[in-house]
Amino acid sequence: MTKWVRAHTNIALIKYWGKENEEWIIPKNNSLSLTLDAFYTDTQVIFDKTLKEDELILDNVMQNASALNKVQRVLDEVRSQAGIQLKARVESKNHVPTAAGLASSASGLAALAGAASQAAGLSLSDTELSKLARIGSGSASRSIYGGFAEWVKGHDHDSSFAVPVDDADWDIGMLFVIVNDAVKEVSSRDGMRRTVETSPFYQGWLDSLDKDLRDMKAAISERDIEKVGSIAERNALKMHATTLGANPPFTYWTAESMTAMTAVRDLRKQEYTAYFTMDAGPNVKIICRQSQLTDIKDKLRPLFTDDQLIEARPGPGLHLVDQSQPTI
Ligand code: ADP
Numbered sequence: 489m490t491k492w493v494r495a496h497t498n499i500a501l502i503k504y505w506g507k508e509n510e511e512w513i514i515p516k517n518n519s520l521s522l523t524l525d526a527f528y529t530d531t532q533v534i535f536d537k538t539l540k541e542d543e544l545i546l547d548n549v550m551q552n553a554s555a556l557n558k559v560q561r562v563l564d565e566v567r568s569q570a571g572i573q574l575k576a577r578v579e580s581k582n583h584v585p586t587a588a589g590l591a592s593s594a595s596g597l598a599a600l601a602g603a604a605s606q607a608a609g610l611s612l613s614d615t616e617l618s619k620l621a622r623i624g625s626g627s628a629s630r631s632i633y634g635g636f637a638e639w640v641k642g643h644d645h646d647s648s649f650a651v652p653v654d655d656a657d658w659d660i661g662m663l664f665v666i667v668n669d670a671v672k673e674v675s676s677r678d679g680m681r682r683t684v685e686t687s688p689f690y691q692g693w694l695d696s697l698d699k700d701l702r703d704m705k706a707a708i709s710e711r712d713i714e715k716v717g718s719i720a721e722r723n724a725l726k727m728h729a730t731t732l733g734a735n736p737p738f739t740y741w742t743a744e745s746m747t748a749m750t751a752v753r754d755l756r757k758q759e760y761t762a763y764f765t766m767d768a769g770p771n772v773k774i775i776c777r778q779s780q781l782t783d784i785k786d787k788l789r790p791l792f793t794d795d796q797l798i799e800a801r802p803g804p805g806l807h808l809v810d811q812s813q814p815t816i
């Protein structure tokens with residue numbers, strides 16, 4: 489019986505932003521993330537001789553050819569490793585808004601790597617799963633693991649994969665401020681390509697990363713949430729600065745993103761541990777202590793509704809779902 493496979497989203501604290509090799513998704517820099525419990529994808533794959541084409545059914549809707557593109561990279565690699573030619577039906581349920589800067593491509597393509605390899609009868613190591621997820625979407629390489637993971641950039645398909653860093657079984661948490669869950673105008677893929685090709689700030693970003701990564705790893709080993717948060721916030725601001733230098737320029741920020749960022753700075757003045765990070769979308773993620781999540785949520789209620797504020801804690805790595813149907 490083909491099983492459903494679940495992968496959780498991850499949010500980068502040191503961002504991946506730019507590819508060295510577009511075809512194989514080899515990144516320009518190492519990145520480091522935290523996998524979270526609140527958002528995930530369930531996926532099932534069936535290889536079927538009656539199918540004429542691959543199919544992707546996402547949240548009960550048959551997807552068009554362009555959405556199939558990332559998925560087929562993973563399916564083709566699985567077929568090649570398993571020595572099969574069968575077409576596949578991929579069914580997937582996102583428990584995360586799709587393409588809104590909340591890392592659906594990370595959970596989505598990691599779950600696909602697990603489900604497709606399992607359906608083809610392959611029994612892959614975590615490293616092989618990470619490589620397989622990576623060719624669908626770079627950030628998915630990190631969602632194979634729970635807790636903190638580092639995607640080591642490498643230089644080719646065999647050397648570019650994520651490794652576990654720390655199980656994050658401590659007080660770190662994240663509060664998501666959902667300011668807009670609609671599909672973004674500039675996808676992560678297009679946004680980073682445009683930045684690499686045209687932004688004069690891009691080299692400055694790259695030059696600053698070794699130190700950020702080193703400091704972040706030290707902060708994680710010390711379980712220093714203040715340090716983790718402040719390095720992550722500075723790293724995210726530098727990434728977003730590169731987009732303003734692109735041609736044509738763009739930003740993922742909206743007025744509401746600014747409201748959330750200002751609120752986080754205010755929380756710090758009130759002695760809360762609170763730092764923000766943002767990805768390719770307008771939503772803001774607040775790095776904080778799990779033990780302060782409720783208080784911080786209360787403080788933000790005048791600005792945002794309950795539905796906009798979602799608590800997250802460290803989540804698990806890729807795993808089979810213990811049921812015949814996924815939760816809806
Ligand atoms: P996000 O911020 O959500 O990661 P991206 O622009 O990186 O946004 O990627 C969004 C794209 O990832 C979607 O348009 C779709 O092509 C793909 N995707 C998202 N979820 C899934 C899924 N469950 N299965 C297959 N592909 C998915």
Ligand code: DP6
Pocket residue numbers: 499500502503504505513519593594624625626627628676677766767768
């Ligand atoms: C800003 O992994 O979504 O979230 O590899 O082109 O699919 P592709 O892009 P994706 O990029 C994520 C960018 C980011 C930072 C990060 O998650 O590291």
Ligand code: CO
Pocket residue numbers: 591592593594625627676
């Ligand atoms: Co993505």
